[in-house]
Amino acid sequence: MAEVITVMDIDDDNNPSPKPNNNNNMGKNVVVAAAPSQGKATPWVEKYRPQSLADVAAHRDIVDTIDRLTSENRLPHLLLYGPPGTGKTSTILAVARKLYGAQYHNMILELNASDDRGIDVVRQQIQDFASTQSFSFGGDSAKSSVKLVLLDEADAMTKDAQFALRRVIEKYTRNTRFSLICNHVNKIIPALQSRCTRFRFAPLEEFHVSERLKHVIETEGLDVSESGLAAVVRLSNGDMRKALNILQSTHMASQQQITEEAVYLCTGNPLPKDIEQISYWLLNESFAESFKRIQLSYLFIC
Ligand SMILES: Nc1ncnc2c1ncn2[C@@H]1O[C@H](COP(=O)(O)OP(=O)(O)OP(=O)(O)O)[C@@H](O)[C@H]1O
Ligand SMILES: [Mg+2]
Structure with a gap:
């Protein structure tokens, strides 16, 4: 199996000696999605989180495009945005799994809203992670591998942090890809948006x-x-x-x-037939009569 080691990379002359790379524990621990065989207590949202890109329901155009780019080793910086529960995080995690397999934990830095998201994180954690290069050894040769920085809920990042990230993205493009995920794309500064390929995850049909x-x-x-x-x-x-x-x-x-x-x-939602009945009373009875009947039926329901 290919072995991955991380060494310091002299990516930029102006970069004063980067700190040792202890990035594996940085940010949130990478979520390893649960397999469908997990126990009864497991929340189904995790139990049925798509394991591969093929498992992601809907968004076929987007997922196929990302899949192709991943297979061809041409993954750009990504900005996935859209409402909650539409598969943004799941898609990126599936990409990471496809890219790195068992080396998943070494090659990805995941930060989300539960982590500090100020400028210090960009200057330290993200830069430290991005400024080191990874090599995977397979066969006789050592191959440089591109790492992934996953910024989930990126719309919670401060403006200062976003401005600092612009430079970091450009500086380390050679060995690191950034994936920004958010609900509200208008909270991402235009300069960051233009550095990424944007995909909108619409609500599922x-x-x-x-x-x-x-x-x-x-x-x-x-x-x-x-x-x-x-x-x-x-x-x-x-x-x-x-x-x-x-x-x-x-x-x-x-x-x-x-x-x-x-x-x-x-x-805790009203039944459609109750709503229909109430609408009927309101449209066909006097206000006092409707009010009485609604009150009575409410007492009956409760
Ligand atoms: N397209 C999808 N196909 C299959 N399952 C999905 C899809 N989208 C969401 N899910 C289910 O919903 C759960 C949450 O999905 P995910 O974390 O990818 O959403 P998200 O778009 O990142 O939402 P948020 O914006 O709230 O972070 C997943 O674990 C999975 O079970
Ligand atoms: Mg998410």
């Missing part, structure tokens, strides 16, 4: 959420009615994380067949 949920339902051996599944899909609004959380919490709460009613009750 209902079809894709439904297909992915069916896979989970089958694997977990759940009994879910058609309207129950439709309710989970509707309430998730294209957020796959939310869909999995609703499914798991309803399953834990009901223990029986997951019906539309169980889903709405578990999530």
Whole structure:
């Protein structure tokens, strides 16, 4: 198996001696996604986190493009943005797994919102990591490998840190790729945006959420009615994380067949038929009568 060692790289003459590379423990520990065989207590969002790019549902154009660039060793700096639960982090983690396999931990520095995100982190942690070069030894030759800095929730970085990052990205492009992930792309300064290839992860279409949920339902051996599944899909609004959380919490709460009613009750949302009834009263009855009936039905529901 290829062995990777990290040595100091004289990447820039102006760079005063970089600190020893103890970057493996920097930032958040890299999340190694759980395999679907994990125990019952594991949250399904982690249990069913895509392991490879092929597992990522929807966004086929984006994922195929990133996959091709990764295979051809031409990965640019990336900026993935879009609403929560659409697969941004999962995609990058799958790329890292594809690039580095077992060497995953040595080759990636992951920082997210739980880490300090000020200018000091850019000047120290990120620069230290980026300024060292890694070699993988396979066969007779040593091959230089590009490392990955993953800045999750990059929109939480201070403006100063973002300005400092501009220079770091350019300086270490030879041996490091940066992947910025965020929800709000307008919080990333234009200078950083222009250094990256941007991909927008839109909310998942209902079809894709439904297909992915069916896979989970089958694997977990759940009994879910058609309207129950439709309710989970509707309430998730294209957020796959939310869909999995609703499914798991309803399953834990009901223990029986997951019906539309169980889903709405578990999530605390009013049932569509109740909304319809209330709308009917409001449109067809006097205000006083509607108010009385709504009050009565509310008492009945509670
Ligand atoms: N496209 C997808 N295909 C399959 N599973 C997905 C997809 N998107 C999200 N998920 C599920 O939702 C969970 C969260 O996904 P992920 O962390 O990639 O979202 P994100 O886009 O990074 O969200 P956030 O912006 O909140 O960080 C994953 O563990 C996975 O179970
Ligand atoms: Mg994320």
